[in-house]
Amino acid sequence: MGFLDRERTIAPPGFNRWLVPPAALAVHLCIGQAYATSVYKTALVKHFGASLTEVGVIFSIAIVMLGLSAAVMGTWVDRNGPRKAMFTSAMFWAGGFLIGALGIFSHQLWLVYLGYGVVGGIGLGIGYISPVSTLIKWFPDRPGLATGMAIMGFGGGALIASPVSQALLKAYDPNSGAQGWVASGDAVGKLFLTLAAVYLAYMLFGAFTVRVPADGWRPAGFDPAKVKAAKLVTTENVSAKNAIKTRQFWLVWVVLFCNVTAGIGILEQAAPMIQDFFRQSDGKSLVSAGVAAGFVGLLSIGNMAGRFTWSATSDVTGRKRIYMMYLGVGAVLYTVLAFAGSTATVLYVALAFVIISFYGGGFATVPAYLRDLFGTYQVGAIHGRLLTAWSAAGVAGPLIVNGILDAQGKPGKLTAVSYQPALLTMVALLVIGFIANLLVKPVDERFHERRPEAARNVHGGRK
Amino acid sequence: MSTTAPTPAAHEPVKRSTVRLVVAWVLVGIPLAYGVFQTLTQVTALFG
Structure with a gap:
């Protein structure tokens, strides 16, 4: 897949560097969902007949995999560029939701561990670091502002995912009006399928929007001596x-x-x-x-x-x-x-x-x-x-x-x-x-x- | 000031780039604004 190669993503002259932050945000807003797992935690406890701790392990595995994959894959991300990294992250993140949904529909908690935890966690780690180096190169004059914009997206992702997930769970569960309602496993499975599709689309938008600057490129008026x-x-x-x-x-x-x-x-x-x-x-x-x-x-x-x-x-x-x-x-x-x-x-x-x-x-x-x-x-x-x-x-x-x-x-x-x-x-x-x-x-x-x-x-x- | 009138074709890349920029920011800005708004409505309970 040569279109993902770093060489194919070098920005043409006149490329507007302000297109890179929304590309980075598109990825971080999606992976920020990791902080909104509490929305369906109780539903999964009921669906699997598991304890809170057993369901909480899903999130723990994802965060551990985030750290590990970011550490192990960092050099690969730098060498292959942001597009390939974002594309890979999208595949893992969406794939994690799909495997997780399969686990929910088939009542196999271990599949949710493997899907959302391991596979999705790898997507989290690669996605988190994918735009950082590129943003710093595009904004040598304001690196803090550039990375702040992207990493803000990770915090913002949960703000979006929480209300959207709640609304979708209500829409997918015919019993949502009942008193003391807890979403059904079927509704959570459908939610996972929906999130997989939406996040895949958004992250691919980021992957195909991002560009790396040509060697020696500098923003107008920027003086490295300063x-x-x-x-x-x-x-x-x-x-x-x-x-x-x-x-x-x-x-x-x-x-x-x-x-x-x-x-x-x-x-x-x-x-x-x-x-x-x-x-x-x-x-x-x-x-x-x-x-x-x-x-x-x-x-x-x-x-x-x-x-x-x-x-x-x-x-x-x-x-x-x-x-x-x-x-x-x-x-x-x-x-x-x-x-x-x-x-x-x-x-x-x-x-x-x-x-x-x-x-x-x-x-x-x-x-x-x-x-x-x-x-x-x-x-x-x-x-x-x-x-x-x-x-x-x-x-x-x-x-x-x-x-x-x-x-x-x-x-x-x-x-x-x-x-x-x-x-x-x-x-x-x-x-x-x-x-x-x-x-x-x-x-x-x-x-x-x-x-x-x-x-x-x-x-x-x-x- | 330029002495030659710019042709429509000369404007095209800049125009396309601006449209792309606006679309990109809208695509990420609207969901983010929605999330912040939803959270702020929840926060009002704190000051109510």
Whole structure:
């Protein structure tokens, strides 16, 4: 399939680079569905007669496969270009839904694990990193803005998938009007088939819209000399193989791990946590389940907005400074939340909103941070390897919070004080991340890729 | 200022590119706006 080759996707002169962000968004909006699985979780529990944990494993497998496939396939994605990567991702993602639907219709839970979890998870990983390197090359003047736009789509995907899935489940289930209605397995299977078709179409639109810039292309008026003025921004390149041998890679890994673990701590517990914070002495909470659901929605918007806003801001402030804010200010906000969050709902909501915006910002800014440190050569592959921090945090965050809360009491009986040990643990993690970020220095020259002497002299490199 | 009148053919690539750009952003913008709107309606319960 030669039409997918990188060489066939080189943009012609006059190509508008602003066509690349919607192509990237098309992919990320689709794979962002991964955060909307709660919509049909109860239906699958009932359909398979399984426990919540057994059904929850579907999502866990998908996230683990995301990290693994991004790490393993990163170099392949960089070598073969965004079109082939997006096309492959579309096949895996849609294929995952189709196999999952087969599992639902045939009452085989293992097929859902294999389909949505393994096959779909591979699609998630390849899709997540597929546009990153290309966007950075198209927007050397605003890499944070460009990657922020795409990665915002991953947050936005859940906002779209949740209401659409709910509406489709109602349409596919003739008993949807019944009291205490839970969607049938048949309806979830049909939902999976529909999502497979729609996501395939959208992702192929992205694959056939995306282009890579020709060698040496630069946006009008862009002066690379200005980029070099920032101390941490390199004009050299480091391969993915060498990047993981550097201290900088592992420091950024720790930064991402700490930031994500702390954010997940709130996200995982968002709805019960706000109710527990405002629980009165009679055991009843001032916050109803409906209001708590609204709070979860607000956090989703904070997560999405933070991805775009903070990542774009990092083009002005610099990557290291913005991570100092995510981690440093985040630690202060977590401390205020722990000790004063229960004094007023407005304060609690405002603190959580900003904290989650930092969580999203951490995800979206990291590709540009890697570009600054390691250059554009294999930034997609390096980003893929770094996403193992996300997988690790996805396991560590809920384990830490749930473990601590289990020791504090039973769900429904917890109060604001019960959350203090968990929140202060998150503060400690953020401080560790803050220190790791402070230690990030430019990558040693011995890791740089060699380039021809002539080019080296033109770029003012090492003589 | 250009002294020669531009032919319709000369405008075509730019026009096509602009239409493509608008279509691409609309295709991703509308679902995203719908998702944000739906979520905001849920959020109103928080301030109601």
